[in-house]
Amino acid sequence: MSQRTIRFEPGGKEVSAEDGERLLDVAARAEIRLRADCGGQGICGTCRVELESGSVQPLGSEEEMQAADGGVLACQALVASDAVVRVPELTAVGEIPALSEAQLPETVAEQFLSMELPGPLARRIEIEVPPPTGTDTEPDFERLQRDVVRACPDCTPLTITLECLRELPSLLRDGDFTIVATAGDFRTVEHIIDLASPPARSAYGLAIDVGTSTVVVQAVNLQTGEGRAVSTRNAQIRYGDDVINRIVWSQEHPEGLEQLREAILDNLNLLLGELREEENVEAEDVIGASIAGNATMVNFLLGIDARPIRRSPHIPPAALPPVLAAREVGLEIHPEAPVSISPAVAGFVGGDISAGVLATGMTDSEDISLLVDIGTNGEMVLGNRDWLTCASCSAGPAFEGVGIECATFAGPGAIGGYDYDPEADEARLSVIADQQPLGICGTGLVEAMASLSRAGALDRGGRINLKFSSSRVRESAAGPEFVLVREGEQGAPRELCIKQTDIENLIRSKAAVHAGITVLLQQIGLRPEDVEHLYLAGAFGNYLNVDTAVAIGMLPDLPRERIEFVGNTSLAGAYLALLSREARRRLVDIAEGMTYLELGDEPSFTEEFVASMFIPHTDIARFPSLMAKSGQ
């Protein structure tokens, strides 16, 4: 194969490549991260680049490689000569701002974080150790131990890495017996993982949410608790868009598990690199990571065979993996930093859900609460301070925009709000960061569905009404479609179309969630109106209108004040666990105390699912507020 040189502009970074390599991969090697919301599947168009010189070959057809405005999709273009590639501003990933810092109810934040030192996963303290004398002959390590435990009484039993033990005698004596110690909580034991001369440098920790479709990393200053998050698509999407497909991939390819591990690790390390660069933080100063994710994602991240999750009775390989050192996991932070993973309940109810329960504070009250976390899977937890029951349904990745051509990741340029006015035949769009509309994110898709249904462009069965009086409705080779955004509408660079199959995917997703909630309530013997608080977490962030979620029949028709968007509770729980020892303990209690209901074993689930495949439902009587509105 020929060696080629590819230069990326702006910046002029050059990297050599072989004929046949994907531009997307070449860019990654040059540490230029492109958006590729669909994971490089040629669907989303967000990896569009411009070829200033040289030529490329299409991976599939020429047509699939071509992007709007004469660009090419980096995921579909193969190196064929030396080339100069321009990365448009909208394609460069540095543009994705923080959208999803962990949010916490004030009561919860107070409960875990109000103490001065709530027991972070790792901490850095400056200690003045009295020098040994003839009457105080405690050895160096025991001397340090004594004073560290005096400063943090919960740092016990306290041990030390060999590396630190080697440095201890000279650091103590060269630094007049003042030393900066970094200690990490490895659950059964506290480890001194770093020693240095004063002054103490700022220390950071990570809260990480590993979702099937989306990955979020938040860097947190461990002194102030302040942090900043960045997120991206889970790069594993190229190996399958849900957990089952990825488990199949990992089992059917000899290096499959390792490929999945590397994909997510690259994601995390890239996000981490951005955060570190922005905040000017050394890797050694990131001293702990708290991770929440579903069981499959956590297993892939750790390189653990996930096959028990796939086979009945669908158990995770480990509910509570040991706290590991970052070097073992492959996270590019302090090599000995503790990496703590939120405990799972079952194969399909992971540590993201335990973290979610923690973050909502629902176990602090007698009120019955329902947490609904919608990602690629939908999980729901019902309970209060005395009991918790959970279930999981395969919502599919439609709400995260995966597998839907007009969809995109909830970053700048994504349409998060959509309202179609049939009178004017115009759409009112809210675009994230007020940029030109590039695609529509999960929230926008739900709003679009509700809006089209209201306008009559969709019937109650979710079929696009071909008789609807707008040129937006048309029949394509693939079936009926509706033009959500015309080219040029609010500056859109290309037309955005929703297909009949997309609608069906979305309806299946919402039906799965609704059926899950219904069966869970039935099994406990409760009615929807017994739920005092419905916490909606996950993909939709704060953008979705509660009325819309009820209008499409995803959520039960509760008084609206009982429904609350709580954002990314997985990340919020990971954040709590990063900062509070009590939170880490509570997480374990929550996971251990939760009863798992296998919906697949409940015959009523299939019935409820089928009944929910309407907008809002076959039984409209379950939605009295909608009946009242429509005058039925």
Next chain:
Amino acid sequence: MSQRTIRFEPGGKEVSAEDGERLLDVAARAEIRLRADCGGQGICGTCRVELESGSVQPLGSEEEMQAADGGVLACQALVASDAVVRVPELTAVGEIPALSEAQLPETVAEQFLSMELPGPLARRIEIEVPPPTGTDTEPDFERLQRDVVRACPDCTPLTITLECLRELPSLLRDGDFTIVATAGDFRTVEHIIDLASPPARSAYGLAIDVGTSTVVVQAVNLQTGEGRAVSTRNAQIRYGDDVINRIVWSQEHPEGLEQLREAILDNLNLLLGELREEENVEAEDVIGASIAGNATMVNFLLGIDARPIRRSPHIPPAALPPVLAAREVGLEIHPEAPVSISPAVAGFVGGDISAGVLATGMTDSEDISLLVDIGTNGEMVLGNRDWLTCASCSAGPAFEGVGIECATFAGPGAIGGYDYDPEADEARLSVIADQQPLGICGTGLVEAMASLSRAGALDRGGRINLKFSSSRVRESAAGPEFVLVREGEQGAPRELCIKQTDIENLIRSKAAVHAGITVLLQQIGLRPEDVEHLYLAGAFGNYLNVDTAVAIGMLPDLPRERIEFVGNTSLAGAYLALLSREARRRLVDIAEGMTYLELGDEPSFTEEFVASMFIPHTDIARFPSLMAKSGQ
């Protein structure tokens, strides 16, 4: 430099070498281990090899390189051409048999080892795990954990290495849920360090004694407790013959600490390799190591700066280092095997002494006992079940034969018993393994001193009596000397001579021990006769006659039935700690409960030392049994 080829016979192993390399080092690289009892200092003559072809250059003078019978000392000969080197049987190290398996009083063995599973440092068990079902949905790790803890209730809290967690799902399912788990005790937590399919292979552990001059490794079958030990000279001797000189070396040379670490590690790994070869054991099946040694030796082995030991108040860097994984230490056994180190009391009273107290069982009785451990340092512990006080004196390495030209390591060919008959002017020798006498070991030196003193060849001040009527006494350029063994006497290949300076070294050593014992007793307010049991441990093994030790004034003149040789108690304690959890706990209690008396701070120590520089003592009244014998 020219590349040469050196062939070693018998065996024909070839290795390339550069001009100027020492033959001793070339042999080591070829994995041919030569005896070099003095550590390669050109003193002991035990590295004698024969040059069959080719030439060598002397490191120092030609004379220093030449050995008896036309051989050369491998430590003094530098490569100068291609060469064929013959290693005589007596030089090859494979010949050193097990001399020092751990010995234990029956009461102690019973106390710690009588249970069926006394809680070894690491254990291997075959476990049948019930497969998961719809009603038993415990995850893989928690499932294994449950059954391991059921089988060994003290294995808790139980965690697992990431490596094992990765293998767990497939090993369970491919092996019908029967699995062989290896778990190691890391003090605060038990780790699953290895998983395999059945059947379970035999597992071994190591008990290791790291002395300043001598290193012993015992491989123990963890099922039966049976073991076999091999020992060698500590290769660090080349960097200094006592701990202070080696600390100085480590501080004054940029790579000094690392050189010391590598030297002892090579020692251990070579001994280990021999044991593994003999018993046909894989490295992965050696699953734990229990180490006792003085604080300096332990620090060098771990690569820890030992300077706090040298400076007042002479504290060790750590009294109780964490349990480390073998890969961290560099021991060539299972990489995750726990390496547990016996806790130190003070800079000069190490874990070898805590181990010794444990092994004697002296803390089980109300009787006042005195443990005297004589190695390169002399340490003494006085006490009973209620209290323990210890002290240390710099005995010097003379008792281990280091620095004495006629001396050798206590291996085959070493003279362990010596009795000079002035009437016949003949010496009666006991030679270890009944081989031809090559040198005299520590025990032999003490017996020779006692014997010459009795015969009148030494006066009470330890001076060689030039008027003694034997041609064995002569004056050399270096002063008076006594021919202990004539060439040919009992087949001796060379003459063995003791010099006036050797005698002085030996007297200093015994005087330090005696003064230490005396001051320790005085400080506690006890008289020698209050000691019910005197345990003599260390260099002398079982070979020294108790009467002799009293006759030269090393030990107090107690009724002989109160004095007991207890062999290598450091090794015996390490052995107990390898096999028993209770022993490991007790070791920590012993070390923490011991009061250290700094003899250097006691003015009476110097007085006592000077008074003890006679045979047996300036104050003969302290030795009533000797007075009675000599009719004084």
